Structure formats: C-alpha cells, structure tokens
Amino acid sequence: xxxxxxxxxxxxxxxxxxxxxxxxxxxxxxxxxxxxxxxxxxxxxxxxxxxxxxxxxxxxxxxxxxxxxxxxxxxxxxxxxxxxxxxxxxxxxxxxxxxxxxxxxxxxxxxxxxxxxxxxxxxxxxxxxxxxxxxxxxxxxxxxxxxxxxxxxxxxxxxxxxxxxxxxxxxxxxxxxxx
Numbered sequence: 001x002x003x004x005x006x007x008x009x010x011x012x013x014x015x016x017x018x019x020x021x022x023x024x025x026x027x028x029x030x031x032x033x034x035x036x037x038x039x040x041x042x043x044x045x046x047x048x049x050x051x052x053x054x055x056x057x058x059x060x061x062x063x064x065x066x067x068x069x070x071x072x073x074x075x076x077x078x079x080x081x082x083x084x085x086x087x088x089x090x091x092x093x094x095x096x097x098x099x100x101x102x103x104x105x106x107x108x109x110x111x112x113x114x115x116x117x118x119x120x121x122x123x124x125x126x127x128x129x130x131x132x133x134x135x136x137x138x139x140x141x142x143x144x145x146x147x148x149x150x151x152x153x154x155x156x157x158x159x160x161x162x163x164x165x166x167x168x169x170x171x172x173x174x175x176x177x178x179x
Contacts, residue, residue: 009073011023012026012027012030013027013064013067013073016060016061016064017064017065019061024057024061027060027061028057031074031077032053032057034074035053035056035057035077035078035081036049036050036053038078038081038082038085039052039053039056039081039085040128041085041124041127041128041139041143042082042085042086042088042089042135042136042139043085043088043089044128048088048092051088052081052084052085052088053081055084055088056077056080056081056084056085059080059084060077060080063080082140082144083154086136086140086154086155089132089136089155090155090156123173123177126173126176126177127139127169127173129176130169130172130173131168131169133165134165134166134168134169134172135169136155137151137155137162137165137166137169138165138166138169138170138173140154141162141166142166148162148163148166
C-alpha cells in the first residue's frame with residue numbers, strides 16, 4: 001500500500017480522530033480556501049457556498065477515521081466537498097432545476113467579458129452563468145471526471161438528461177467564448 005500523506009497531514013489526521021479542535025482547525029485552514037473554490041464551481045450564492053463548505057468539513061471530521069491513506073488527503077477531502085455540493089443541489093432543487101434544452105434563451109455574457117482570448121478566470125465566470133443543472137453536470141463531468149452514468153445516479157436523472165445538459169453547457173460556453 002502506497003502512503004500518500006506527509007508527516008504534517010498524518011499528525012493532523014491523528015489529532016482529528018481524537019477530536020482535537022486545534023488539529024481540526026489546522027486541517028480546515030490547510031484546505032479551506034481551495035475547497036471554497038470547489039464549492040463555488042457548484043453554487044453561485046456565497047452564503048450557500050459557506051454552508052456547503054461548513055457541512056463538508058463537519059463530514060470530514062466525523063469520518064476522518066475512515067480515510068484509508070491510499071490516496072492524497074486533499075483528494076479525499078475534495079470528494080467529500082463535491083458530494084456535499086451534490087447533496088445540497090439535490091435538496092435545493094431536485095430535478096426541476098434541469099432546464100429544457102430546447103427552450104433556453106440564448107443568453108450572452110456580460111459586456112465586460114466580450115474581450116476575445118479569455119483566460120481561465122473568464123471561462124470560470126462563464127461556467128458560473130450556466131443554468132444551474134447544466135452547470136452542475138458540466139462540473140461533475142468536465143472537472144471531476146464522473147461518467148454520465150455516475151452523474152445520473154448521483155442526481156437521480158437519466159443518463160440522457162446528463163448528456164444533453166452537458167452538451168448544452170458546452171454549446172453555450174463555446175458561443176460565449178466566440179463573442
């Protein structure tokens with residue numbers, strides 16, 4: 001078994017297993033900024049993002065003894081954050097947040113984004129403007145590497161809905177990039 005953690009992480013893990021508040025705070029500080037940005041990929045409302053992040057770290061602390069050290073700790077934490085964002089999404093909207101791909105208005109990016117040669121920051125802004133269901137599926141497929149079958153199971157939708165939402169998200173992003 002390959003160990004993926006360093007001594008600092010091992011110390012934090014052991015402290016968190018013992019419910020040591022200082023270790024929990026240090027683990028939180030180590031990953032909070034990056035995981036906050038992960039949450040932003042799934043939710044626009046910053047108050048909701050903070051809730052998702054808080055819920056995620058509560059889950060991390062409650063289940064840290066289950067971390068098997070077979071992969072990087074950060075990847076394990078990220079998986080919990082993504083799954084928490086998915087749970088939040090399901091509770092918030094269920095399947096009514098998935099838009100009819102035939103009736104989406106051809107919304108365009110704001111004037112400030114119409115500058116050709118977009119950087120990663122500009123593209124991420126565009127992703128945030130996608131319709132909620134399409135954004136969720138785009139993030140899960142393109143950023144997290146889930147298959148459409150896995151996405152369908154996680155979100156309680158059909159595989160076809162996942163594929164069509166992803167396709168529509170890509171189309172909108174391509175249109176916005178070309179502007």
